[in-house]
Amino acid sequence: xxxxxxxxxxxxxxxxxxxxxxxxxxxxxxxxxxxxxxxxxxxxxxxxxxxxxxxxxxxxxxxxxxxxxxxxxxxxxxxxxxxxxxxxxxxxxxxxxxxxxxxxxxxxxxxxxxxxxxxxxxxxxxxxxxxxxxxxxxxxxxxxxxxxxxxxxxxxxxxxxxxxxxxxxxxxxxxxxxxxxxxxxxxxxxxxxxxxxxxxxxxxxxxxxxxxxxxxxxxxxxxxxxxxxxxxxxxxxxxxxxxxxxxxxxxxxxxxxxxxxxxxxxxxxxxxxxxxxxxxxxxxxxxxxxxxxxxxxxxxxxxxxxxxxxxxxxxxxxxxxxxxxxxxxxxxxxxxxxxxxxxxxxxxxxxxxxxxxxxxxxxxxxxxxxxx
Numbered sequence: 001x002x003x004x005x006x007x008x009x010x011x012x013x014x015x016x017x018x019x020x021x022x023x024x025x026x027x028x029x030x031x032x033x034x035x036x037x038x039x040x041x042x043x044x045x046x047x048x049x050x051x052x053x054x055x056x057x058x059x060x061x062x063x064x065x066x067x068x069x070x071x072x073x074x075x076x077x078x079x080x081x082x083x084x085x086x087x088x089x090x091x092x093x094x095x096x097x098x099x100x101x102x103x104x105x106x107x108x109x110x111x112x113x114x115x116x117x118x119x120x121x122x123x124x125x126x127x128x129x130x131x132x133x134x135x136x137x138x139x140x141x142x143x144x145x146x147x148x149x150x151x152x153x154x155x156x157x158x159x160x161x162x163x164x165x166x167x168x169x170x171x172x173x174x175x176x177x178x179x180x181x182x183x184x185x186x187x188x189x190x191x192x193x194x195x196x197x198x199x200x201x202x203x204x205x206x207x208x209x210x211x212x213x214x215x216x217x218x219x220x221x222x223x224x225x226x227x228x229x230x231x232x233x234x235x236x237x238x239x240x241x242x243x244x245x246x247x248x249x250x251x252x253x254x255x256x257x258x259x260x261x262x263x264x265x266x267x268x269x270x271x272x273x274x275x276x277x278x279x280x281x282x283x284x285x286x287x288x289x290x291x292x293x294x295x296x297x298x299x300x301x302x303x304x305x306x307x308x309x310x311x312x313x314x315x316x317x318x319x320x321x322x323x324x325x326x327x328x329x330x331x332x333x334x335x336x337x338x339x340x341x342x343x344x345x346x347x348x349x350x351x352x353x354x355x356x357x358x359x360x361x362x363x364x365x366x367x368x369x370x371x372x
Contacts (some may be wrong), residue, residue, distance in 0.1 A: 006054050014062055017046040022069045030081055040092060044068065047100045055111060056104030063100030067093045090235070124172055166193040212255035212335055219252055219355070220245045223282045226263040230271065230280075238277030246284045246370055252291050252355055259355075262329040262340070266295040266351045269325065273299030279347070290338075293353040301344035310342055 006014075021042045028035050043066045051059025073095065078086040173186035227241050234241050263282075270280050278298035285292045302310065311330040326340075333340040338355040 005048070006058060010053075014046045014050050015065065018043065018062070021046075021066075022073065024032045025070070025073050027043050030077060033085070035036060042350075043096060044099060047096060048103050048141075051100050051103035052107040052110075056101060056106040058251070059104030059107065060097065063096040064095050065303035119180060162193060162196060166190065166197070169193060212258055212332075214253050214255050214336075216251040217254050217256045218249070219254070219293060220249055220284055222256055222260055223263060224291060226260055226267055227282060229264060230267050233271060234280060237271060237275060239271060239274050240279045242279060242281045244281065244283045246286055249284055249286055249291060250357060252357060254355060257333045259336070259353075261293065262353060263293065264333050265325045265329045266353075270295060270297035270299065270349070273297060273348070287354075289357050291355050291357060294350055295353075296345055297348040299348040302342060302349045307342065311340070 021039055024042075025036060028039070030036075047059060047062045047066060047119055050062035069090075074086050074089045074093075078089055109362070121180045141307055146200075155308050169186055169189045173183055173190060176183040176186060223243065223245070231241060267280065267282075275282070281294075281296045282295070283292075283294040311326050328341045333353060333355075336355055338353065341354075343350050343352070
């Protein structure tokens, strides 16, 4: 947005232009009336420039300054030699101020219109960014809902025969001698069935998360408890944990265990990207009618190529990861009518959990119909 106040250099330029025109009057012989007429019109250039660029006040200042420096030329020279022409010059001085005033009013009006346009454009840009963010969240929620239903169906179809297989393997294993090679194969099969059962349980937890049991809670205390849970693991990796708590944080109506699950998931991910040590920082703050919890690591940040996919179910960069941790955390945030977002800071990734101070918990994020 253009400033309505000129800089010192601009003031000097306008003043110098007026003084230069006056100097031309002084050094030009009085019998060269045509040249004086031309110089007289040149005053309008700095006057109009000051008024149109900087408004009424500066337009009048420029016109008054032009009158002050031009007036001695009229009174000391033209008044004695050509009184009639001097009268015309006095009228010209009045016109200087009229032009400066009218142009200044128009300049102020144009500047206000320009400022309104710029504010409107900025507001539209913010609204578009918020709309796009909301759309992306809704799209993510719909994907989670559809995948939740699919996961529930798969779990239902797989878990029953998996239980039968496990029972049959245990019967075969128990019937074999303890020194039999086949018993070892049966034990391998039993362990693999247990691994599949844990995987199916993760799918079920993702497909049908428990409804939040909300109650007023101190989010600073929740963050403090998460920091205590990972303190030993962090120390073993030479990772320093820093906590910066907002002192004026009000209570929030949340499911404490679910929010703790979200933060613990984020913290564990942060530790995994700092195997050689670093710093893990928790921050809380109040922003208008929301509470913001940030988890920042020193792991180098999120690759822009995968930034849009990190909350997608089953997307993972880990060799043995399932890819449900961040998507489950995203779903829990939505169940609380909040949001979970990720970005990069100076040191590494920053995950931001935003929760409203007062809300009605949405327990149907995993259903086909999403309510925001």
